[in-house]
Amino acid sequence: DTEVTQTPKHLVMGMTNKKSLKCEQHMGHRAMYWYKQKAKKPPELMFVYSYEKLSINESVPSRFSPECPNSSLLNLHLHALQPEDSALYLCASSPRSGGDYNEQFFGPGTRLTVL
């Protein structure tokens, strides 16, 4: 079962709100990822967790705060976002922690709108 789930599907928030995005996989994958995708652009990597530890932070503003409570769950906490942060937020997972021959599977995404 190559399934990554994400909740919520849609989220509308004001610039002063605090919200969280959730991601879950039960494939025993060792790496999990957050991507951001704007319309008509490819996904942009934000964070990588490897064995539940943050491995990569692609210079993402601190208003985005990732968390990996266990090997199956990944959260993205949002605070004081800007309208330009409106995008599709994608979670992905891969079997191994980095390296080649390591397919990434995406969840359905959360469509975020910041007012």
Next chain:
Amino acid sequence: QKEVEQNSGPLSVPEGAIASLNCTYSDRGSQSFFWYRQYSGKSPELIMFIYSNGDKEDGRFTAQLNKASQYVSLLIRDSQPSDSATYLCAVNLSGAGSYQLTFGKGTKLSVIP
């Protein structure tokens, strides 16, 4: 700057024809290559991956890799209107950046009934 290049399209093919999607990459050390299909408003779906030179077939899809020419392609045989989507080529960077997939900008495919 390690890059992945795709023709943005749109590529229009008639139903039943072969659609050919092309991708070139600049990182000569790359070993892993992926094709994702993305319908409008949806997330990318992994449809093919290829790691060795040559062809890899899965149903109507064939991925082709030529590492010497730094070129990877996706052929879709007997194209159907349901194949209309944006196809993203992704390459796993070699070395320290090997977590990261570098995506092309995608080719939009339209299959005309």
